[in-house]
Amino acid sequence: MNYTKITEQSSLHDNLEQLSTLDLLRKMNQEDIKVAHALTNVIPEIEKLVEALVKRFDKGGRLFYIGAGTSGRLGILDASEIPPTFGMPHDRVIGIIAGGDTAIRKAVEFAEDNTLQAWKDLEEFNINANDVLVGIAASGTTPYVLGGIKDAKGNGILTAGITNNPGSPLAEESDIPIALNVGPEFVTGSTRMKSGTSQKLALNMISTAFMIRVGRVKGNKMVDMQLTNTKLVDRGTRYLVEALNIEYKDAESALKKYGSVRAAIKNLKN
Structure with missing residues (x-):
């Protein structure tokens, strides 16, 4: 497959170790400003995903996220905030990370390289055709995510892929590709930066619009939030x-x- 791996391109900034703290922060901010604009270009794809989720909701359909490293942690973060914010059961939006819960805090070596494990993890939740699977991978090449997406499609499950490399294998394999082109990272290849920020924004949009559309907000208020403090x-x-x-x-x-x-x-x- 011939595509440009933007997430591995050299930073637009060099000699970072020679910059003052103020210059570092200003230049990072200059790059971060580009992130929200990248989301503007994929709103039609996000709309398609949200509408698909709403359509499946009354049938008991669930939203699954899978990812590795930063991407996996962001999916778990988004899923974990749905019950307290919108009063939804914990089993309606589910985040899964390569390497299991241990990987939330500590990297699990080579967990992301297993192409078969994602489907095994999803089968534990009895994933089915009423559900939607969203794979998250900045590179768009993570074997764990790609394997899960391919297996899900083979079992009649709608898939979406959030990636920072347009034309990547994840974008090509997913039914709904959400390709967030934020450009090269400030520190070359460090996708916890702009790529991760763009993924967080996309996940916010997906889950919040989904919850609003299924009636979990009244006016502009979180009327079903859990009263936990x-x-x-x-x-x-x-x-x-x-x-x-x-x-x-x-x-x-x-x-x-x-x-x-x-x-x-x-x-x-x-």
Whole structure:
């Protein structure tokens, strides 16, 4: 396959060790500014993915992320934030990393090189044709991710690929390629930088739009968030004060009684 591996191209900046701290930070910021613009170019592909997720949601369809290293950690991060933010069960958005949970904190040698392991990991969740699999790999060549995408397609599962190399094997293999061209990294090949940032933005867009479209946001508020700490109880209380024009203490009491902003609004309006 003939394509340009942008993630391995030499940085646009050189002699970094000779720069002052201020110059390093300014130049990094100059590169980071390019990231959001790269997302603009793939909004149609992200839209297609979100619509596919919404279509499958009522059938019990789930969103799976697979990745290795930084990409895998970002998928797990996004998945882990869905239950507290939107009150969804933990088994509706699932992140899987090559090497298992150990790899979240510490690199597991050669885990990403196993082309068969991703499908084995996915089978533990009984992945099926109602689900959607998103592979994340800056290089677009990670064997673990490519193997999982190919096996999923072979089993009738819709796939998407988030990569920073347009035309890469992951982009070519996925049903919905999301190719984020952010250019060479500030430190050559260090895809934890712009590539990782662009992936995080894409994942934010995918999961947040998905949750909004399936009714987990009212107006612009997180009405189903889990009330797991004082800050969130206060936030939910203020939502109720605004929505129902009631006193703070009454709103707080109702929130604790009914367990969520949505439930409190429903019961107090009836």
